[in-house]
Amino acid sequence: MCVYLFCSFYVRFDMGVLRKTKSVKIVLNEFAVNSSATSVITLIERLKSEMNKTTVYRILEKLEDDGVLHSFLAKDGLKWYAKCRGCSSTTHHDVHPHFQCLECGKVDCLKTNFIIPEIANRKVEVSQVLLQGKCEECYSIVS
Numbered sequence: 001m002c003v004y005l006f007c008s009f010y011v012r013f014d015m016g017v018l019r020k021t022k023s024v025k026i027v028l029n030e031f032a033v034n035s036s037a038t039s040v041i042t043l044i045e046r047l048k049s050e051m052n053k054t055t056v057y058r059i060l061e062k063l064e065d066d067g068v069l070h071s072f073l074a075k076d077g078l079k080w081y082a083k084c085r086g087c088s089s090t091t092h093h094d095v096h097p098h099f100q101c102l103e104c105g106k107v108d109c110l111k112t113n114f115i116i117p118e119i120a121n122r123k124v125e126v127s128q129v130l131l132q133g134k135c136e137e138c139y140s141i142v143s
Helices: 004-014 022-032 040-047 053-065 136-142
Strands: 069-071 079-083 099-102 106-109 130-133
Touching: 022 040, 022 053, 022 079, 022 099, 040 053, 040 079, 053 079, 079 106
Parallel strands: 099 130
Antiparallel strands: 069 079, 099 106
C-alpha cells in the first residue's frame, strides 16, 4: 500500500536515491501512519525491537538529506522529524512553523504562509519557528 504523500518516496527508491532496505521501510512506515511530527527519542523507543538507535539515526539523517523528512528542535532541545512536502536532496521548500502542545506534547507542522525576511548583508541558511500552547484537543478540554 502506498500512502499518497509517500508514493514519491517509493519512486525515489526505484531511481536508486535510497536503498529500499527493511529498516528504511520500517522507519518510513512510522511517518506514513502518523501525520504528526515524531521525536527521535519516540522513534528509537518504538523501533528498538526492530533496529538499534544508531541505525535509526543513520536512516533519519539520510531521509533528511534526500528531502524526504525535515527536522527541527522542539521543547527541551529534542530533535523531531516530519514529512517533507515537495522537497529534494538539493532544496528543502517546506519552510513552515511548528506547533507543540504544552499539555500533551503533540507536535504538528502548521500549514500557513511563512516568509523569511531578507536581512541586509546576511544570508539565512536555516530557520526554525516553534509555537507552543494548547492543541485543539487539549484546548477544547479546558473550554
